[in-house]
Amino acid sequence: MTFALTADNAAHVFDLALDPQSVLDIRDAIFRNVNLAPGSAIPSDGDPRIDRALPGFLFTCGPDHIRHPEPVEGAPDGRRYPLHGSYSSHPAKDILIEEDENEAVCSARVRTDLANGETAELARRWHADRVTGDIRLDDSVTNTGNGPWPPVAMYHMNINTRLFDDRTKLTGAMLPGGELPWRFADGDVSIFCVPAGDAATDGWAEIAIGPIASLGGRSLHVKFRVDTLPYLQVWRNQSPGCHVMGIEPVSNRLASRAELIAAGEMPDFAPGESVDYALAFSVR
Structure with missing residues (x-):
């Protein structure tokens, strides 16, 4: 399925290919004929769900786990949460596309079976502003199971670093000194995670990567709600x-699940309760 955005201003042309077989995540993100997604230039952790998701421009971690596998709390059979949680490979249902000359909207629902034996439902809404070129994602996750569990979320926005050059850098108020070179730290692989709440304006934090020569010297700008996404993690692999x-x-x-739970940083929510997340991105 292709979710296409073509703005009135020729400077804003974004074509997004959504994956209905995996949470309606983004496969390709093509801006003015340049695909920002990494494609095959990604590592494999041996999980076929993530091998499908990681080549795309955006895939979603959660709602029961993020990052690498860890034991399911209290499970007598030694079960582990899967790599990046249970979302990947769950199909989207009730997909609805609405559009006119100013905007395009794609919404869906995703019923998710969790590793702890519970269930959740994701209500997902993509909105594309055809005038400004801005793309926004709004998610609402509801506990549809029989018991409480702690919801977590991570949104992996993956970019092909072959598009970068020595001028490309990360810029954001949450970063040390406000900016970092895109090849931050030594070695081929590096990761950091920083609080973003103090960098927020009206409840949203923003980070940019650029300039990117093949995008006409523009940068990719990413904004996110800090009430439920209070941290920014950045990872690179060369x-x-x-x-x-x-x-x-x-x-x-x-940090590990055990550490986060012990510190009270992964509170449960009860059956019927919901939690909302939102992010937006644009090239300018």
Whole structure:
């Protein structure tokens, strides 16, 4: 399924290919004929769900787990939460597309079976402003199971770093000194996670990566709600065959589940309760 955005101003042309077989995440994100997604230039952790998701421009972690596998609390059979949680490979249902000359909207629902035996439902809404070129995602996650569990979320926005050059940098108020070179730190692989709440304006934080020469010197700008996504994680991988950076708004700091639960940073929500997340991006 292709969700196309063509703005009135020729400077804003974004074509998004959404994946109805995996949470309506974004496969390709093509701006003025340049695909920002990394495609095959990604690592493999051996999980076929994530091998399908990671080549795309955006995939969603959660709602029961983020990051790498860890044991399911209290499970007698030694079950583990899967890599990046249970969302990936869950199909979208009730897909509805509405559009006119000013905007396009794609909404859907995703019923998710969780690793802890519970269930959740994601109500997802993509909105494209055809005048400004801005793309916004609004998610609402509801506990549809029989018991409480702690919701978590991470949005992996993956970019092909072969598009970058020595002028490209990360810019954002949450970063040390306000900016970092895109090849931050030494080595082929690096990751950091920083609080973003103090960098917010009207409840939203923003980070940019650019300039990107193939986008006409423009930058990719990413905004996210900090009430439920209070951290920003950034990951890059330039190991042999890999050319990818992830800009990742996330609900929790970089720590184990046991540490986060013990610190009260992963509170449960009860059956019937919901939690909302939102992010937006544009090229300008």
